[in-house]
Amino acid sequence: MDAAPPPASPAGLSAYVAVSQLLGLTLLATTGAWLGRFRGGVAWSSPLQFNAHPLCMVLGMVFLQGDALLVYRVFRHEAKRSTKALHALLHGLALLIALVGIIAVFESHRAKGIPDMYSLHSWCGMAAFVLYLLQWVLGCGFFLFPGASFSLRARYKPQHIFFGVTLFILSITSCLLGITEMLLFKISDSYSHFVPEGILANTLGVLLVAFGLVVGYVLTREEWKRPPLAEELALSMDFKTLTEGESPGGGGQ
Numbered sequence: 001m002d003a004a005p006p007p008a009s010p011a012g013l014s015a016y017v018a019v020s021q022l023l024g025l026t027l028l029a030t031t032g033a034w035l036g037r038f039r040g041g042v043a044w045s046s047p048l049q050f051n052a053h054p055l056c057m058v059l060g061m062v063f064l065q066g067d068a069l070l071v072y073r074v075f076r077h078e079a080k081r082s083t084k085a086l087h088a089l090l091h092g093l094a095l096l097i098a099l100v101g102i103i104a105v106f107e108s109h110r111a112k113g114i115p116d117m118y119s120l121h122s123w124c125g126m127a128a129f130v131l132y133l134l135q136w137v138l139g140c141g142f143f144l145f146p147g148a149s150f151s152l153r154a155r156y157k158p159q160h161i162f163f164g165v166t167l168f169i170l171s172i173t174s175c176l177l178g179i180t181e182m183l184l185f186k187i188s189d190s191y192s193h194f195v196p197e198g199i200l201a202n203t204l205g206v207l208l209v210a211f212g213l214v215v216g217y218v219l220t221r222e223e224w225k226r227p228p229l230a231e232e233l234a235l236s237m238d239f240k241t242l243t244e245g246e247s248p249g250g251g252g253q
Contacts, residue, residue, distance in 0.1 A: 009076060013224050017074055020214040024063045027207040031058045034204060038197040039186075050108035054178060056101025061128065061171040062208060064094035066215040069168060072226040073218055083226070088144050091136050098129055121177035128170045135163055165219060172212045179205050 035042055035051045042051045068090035075083045109116050117126065142148045142156050179201050183191055191198045218224060 010224050013073065013218070013221075016214060016218050017070060020066065020070065020211060020218065023207060023211040023214060024066065027204060027211055028059060028063060030200065030204045030207055031055055034197070034200050038200070044104070047108075047112075049104050049111070052104035053101045053108070054175075054182070056097050056104065057125070057171075057175060057178070058204075058208070060094040060097030060101065061132070062168075062175060062211065064090055064097065065132070065168055065171060066211060068094060069164060069215060069219060073224055076226045080228075084144050088136070088140055091132075091139070095129075095133055095136060098132075102126075102129060119177075119181060121174060121181045124170060124177060125174040128167055128174050131163070132167050132171070135160070135167060165216065168215070169212065172208050175208055176205050 031054060035055060039051050040048050042048055042055055044052065068087055071083055071087040071090065075086065106116060108114075116122065138156070139160055142153055142160070148156075183198060183201050187195060187197055
């Protein structure tokens, strides 16, 4: 007998995920258009090295981080282990790309004699990156690799979820601060006159907010959470029994 097909996704979930991806790709294209049309493009060993910073941060700390958060909503019927691995892989890739962006801005500042870490944007951005790295390391330690007990994982999971969403919000906020700072540095004299660069950069900011809102909406819909598969429930009970010495019925040893 053929196996039953997996249940369909909840109504509306696929549409919201599709909208999030459309917004994400649009904000990446808008970032590229801004840097290419008005800031001269991106090149590493040149005065244009700084431009790698906004591109990498939008790609890593916003788009890929948002997609990593959506993994448990999109892959609802795949093996939990595979979903965890993809979740961790996307976050790791986001961190790697963000690190390239951070290196770019520090090297660019050093070459031009510009001081580092004095603005609100730099403080929020560095805090977001460091805490994001810590969140990823702890997440891998608690959930991806064996070692943590069932009860320890259960106690840490709410904090992991809360800080995951919080860091996503902080990342978007840092990008908005960075866009404003860059505009005030580059076109402060003409920004108030609705020049094309200002309009395009403001549009990028609106897209960042829209992407964050759509991703946040998907994450907070209770009925769209990934349901545990039957075999996962059995494995969780076995894992609890092995790590804490409890019987499947829940009685303590």
